[in-house]
Amino acid sequence: xxxxxxxxxxxxxxxxxxxxxxxxxxxxxxxxxxxxxxxxxxxxxxxxxxxxxxxxxxxxxxxxxxxxxxxxxxxxxxxxxxxxxxxxxxxxxxxxxxxxxxxxxxxxxxxxxxxxxxxxxxxxxxxxxxxxxxxxxxxxxxxxxxxxxxxxxxxxxxxxxxxxxxxxxxxxxxxxxxxxxxxxxxxxxxxxxxxxxxxxxxxxxxxxxxxxxxxxxxxxxxxxxxxxxxxxxxxxxxxxxxxxxxxxxxxxxxxxxxxxxxxxxxxxxxxxxxxxxxxxxxxxxxxxxxxxxxx
Numbered sequence: 001x002x003x004x005x006x007x008x009x010x011x012x013x014x015x016x017x018x019x020x021x022x023x024x025x026x027x028x029x030x031x032x033x034x035x036x037x038x039x040x041x042x043x044x045x046x047x048x049x050x051x052x053x054x055x056x057x058x059x060x061x062x063x064x065x066x067x068x069x070x071x072x073x074x075x076x077x078x079x080x081x082x083x084x085x086x087x088x089x090x091x092x093x094x095x096x097x098x099x100x101x102x103x104x105x106x107x108x109x110x111x112x113x114x115x116x117x118x119x120x121x122x123x124x125x126x127x128x129x130x131x132x133x134x135x136x137x138x139x140x141x142x143x144x145x146x147x148x149x150x151x152x153x154x155x156x157x158x159x160x161x162x163x164x165x166x167x168x169x170x171x172x173x174x175x176x177x178x179x180x181x182x183x184x185x186x187x188x189x190x191x192x193x194x195x196x197x198x199x200x201x202x203x204x205x206x207x208x209x210x211x212x213x214x215x216x217x218x219x220x221x222x223x224x225x226x227x228x229x230x231x232x233x234x235x236x237x238x239x240x241x242x243x244x245x246x247x248x249x250x251x252x253x254x255x256x257x258x259x260x261x262x263x264x265x266x267x268x269x270x271x272x273x274x275x276x277x278x279x280x281x282x283x284x285x286x287x288x289x290x291x292x293x294x295x
Contacts, residue, residue, distance in 0.1 A: 026082035036080035040097045043072030047101035051108030059167040066164045124177040131184045147198040152187035
């Protein structure tokens, strides 16, 4: 399409140089101090002048201005690349400028048809502009969601070519505009179906993968802790199968160890103080261990 993106694709296919770049036009404009933003603004201004020419009925002049406007739309990307100033800000400005230029051109054609013998035909450019904006929005929204929204028979470049043909052969302008409206509508529907299939085929799969990974990680971490330490995660696996048995096993092992330690302590204490016997704290701790309530 004539909005700089097609120029960048052609530049990549030709080894980094588009057609204007091979002529050195981008480098010359940079040396003259012309920036890509200036070229984009000049394209919008040229579209406004073209809209006035179309409204006045100067359709052949409008065809020449349309070709010049297409050159401007191609040059802004070339100049940005030659100057090394390509950025997301420039891409955003270029996309907005394209939408404004389309509105001006189709608005001028609406004005021309509304002043003719059949004013109702003025609805045709309005309908084409509306469907074209839907096509652009579908691509922008799809790319923001991570899908591919390209493709279609009537992208912006093709619409402008048919638009220029309608002005050049203005005797059959209305049939050409009807064909353009039908093809543009088909492009919008086809792009919607492609994006819908992409979203329907990948979005549930992504949710399932994320959920499965999250659950698997949590379960493995809990059972890993059980295997390594013998203790359940507090408040998480207390009611899981085998968790209580593990807790009882660890408790019984601890109680057995405490009994052995206390028995050894009591034996050593009896050798030192044969008449005193175990202390009160030792007897209380033994009773709690026997009752199954260790602290």
